[in-house]
Each structure stands twice: as structure tokens, then as C-alpha cells.
Amino acid sequence: xxxxxxxxxxxxxxxxxxxxxxxxxxxxxxxxxxxxxxxxxxxxxxxxxxxxxxxxxxxxxxxxxxxxxxxxxxxxxxxxxxxxxxxxxxxxxxxxxxxxxxxxxxxxxxxxxxxxxxxxxxxxxxxxxxxxxxxxxxxxxxxxxxxxxxxxxxxxxxxxxxxxxxxxxxxxxxxxxxxxxxxxxxxxxxxxxxxxxxxxxxxx
Numbered sequence: 547x548x549x550x551x552x553x554x555x556x557x558x559x560x561x562x563x564x565x566x567x568x569x570x571x572x573x574x575x576x577x578x579x580x581x582x583x584x585x586x587x588x589x590x591x592x593x594x595x596x597x598x599x600x601x602x603x604x605x606x607x608x609x610x611x612x613x614x615x616x617x618x619x620x621x622x623x624x625x626x627x628x629x630x631x632x633x634x635x636x637x638x639x640x641x642x643x644x645x646x647x648x649x650x651x652x653x654x655x656x657x658x659x660x661x662x663x664x665x666x667x668x669x670x671x672x673x674x675x676x677x678x679x680x681x682x683x684x685x686x687x688x689x690x691x692x693x694x695x696x697x698x699x700x701x702x703x704x705x706x707x708x709x710x711x712x713x714x715x716x717x718x719x720x721x722x723x724x725x726x727x728x729x730x731x732x733x734x735x736x737x738x739x740x741x742x743x744x745x746x747x748x749x750x
Contacts, residue, residue, distance in 0.1 A: 581605045581658035583666055590668035597644040597672045603654060605636045613657035616640040621648025621672075647672050 585604040588594055601618055611633040618640060620626040628641040638656060650672065655665040 580662055581607050581609060581656060581664055583654075583656075583664075586652075586668060588670040590670070592670040594670065594672055595674050597646075598642055600642055601640045601652060603638040603640075603656070605638070605656060605658075608635050608659045609633055609638055610657040610659065610661070613655070613663060614638060615655045617653045618642060619651045619653075620645025621650070622646065626650055645672075647674060 582605065583603060584606050587602040587604075588598055601616065603616065614631070614633055616627070616631050616638060618626040620643075622645060624645065626642050626645045628643040631638060631640040633639075638654070648671065650670055652668045652670075653665075654667070655663060657663050
């Protein structure tokens with residue numbers, strides 16, 4: 547009996563150790579397999595001065611595209627998503643539209659590599675909105691029209707200035723010709739007077 551007991555003791559000890567190892571392995575396996583969110587851009591609670599063009603979620607391990615979803619809601623209650631999300635390994639990216647200033651809420655669901663789903667929520671705030679393309683275009687068109695009007699006004703003043711210069715030159719020319727004409731007239735009168743005097747003398 548003592549011999550049998552000595553033989554069973556090591557066997558039982560080995561079985562106990564094996565069972566303990568298996569229990570630890572199976573209890574730790576689910577924890578190791580679960581994915582978790584380790585960061586995001588914008589991060590939860592961020593306050594940004596311009597609406598982001600995309601939301602990026604980063605996990606601690608690869609994520610499956612099938613079953614992964616991201617819902618982004620803008621301040622007006624409408625969806626701020628712009629197209630399909632993209633899954634690249636540990637990163638999940640959702641393109642966004644500019645929904646204006648205010649608070650944006652994000653509800654996400656991701657599926658880990660082993661098929662285990664996880665989910666969560668976060669929020670960020672946009673304090674200012676960049677000027678839209680339409681408003682920028684209208685401002686540029688207004689500036690171009692103003693420039694064209696100024697250019698037209700400058701162009702129309704040039705012919706007027708040219709006409710005034712021509713009139714001044716004509717006045718100056720006529721003023722310089724008058725003394726010459728007067729001198730010729732006086733000289734002609736003198737010649738006529740001399741001829742008349744000479745004829746009278748000859749008649750006598």
C-alpha cells in the first residue's frame with residue numbers, strides 16, 4: 547500500500563499542475579483576444595478650431611472590416627460622414643463633411659481579429675468653421691468686378707485728358723500766328739499807301 551501511495555503522489559501532482567496551467571490559459575485567452583480603442587483623432591473631448599476632414603480610430607490590434615461601423619452626428623443632428631469608412635490594420639478611418647460649429651458625437655462598433663465585437667462612444671467640438679468655397683468665389687468675383695470698374699474709369703479719363711491737351715496746343719498755335727498775320731496786314735497797308743502817293747505825284 548505504501549508503494550502505491552508513493553507512485554500516485556507524483557502522478558496526482560503532475561495532473562494538478564496540468565489542470566492549473568490549462569485553467570490559467572483558458573481564463574487569459576479571452577482577455578488577450580479582445581481589442582480595445584487606444585486613441586482617436588480628434589480625441590474624445592477635443593476642441594478644434596476647424597472641422598476635421600476625417601475621423602481616425604486606433605486600436606491595439608487588427609480590426610475586421612466586416613461588422614465595423616462608425617456613426618458621426620453633427621451639431622444639427624445630421625450625419626457628418628462623407629462616404630465609406632476604411633479599415634487598414636489597426637486603423638479605422640471615416641471621411642467627414644463640414645457640419646458647422648458645435649459638438650459632434652461618434653458611436654463606433656469594431657470587430658477584432660478573432661471576431662469579438664467591441665463598441666464605444668466619444669465626442670469632440672468644433673469652435674469655428676472655415677469659409678465655404680461658394681462664399682470665397684463670390685468674394686473673388688466681387689473683387690474682380692470692382693477692379694474692372696476702376697480700370698474702365700481710368701481708361702475713360704485718358705481720352706478726355708488727350709482732348710484737353712490738343713485744345714491747349716491749338717490755342718497756343720493760334721496765339722502765336724495772330725501777331726504774324728497782324729504784321730503782314732500792316733505791311734500791306736503801308737505798301738498800298740506808298741503806291742497811292744507815288745501815283746498822285748505822277749499825275750501832277
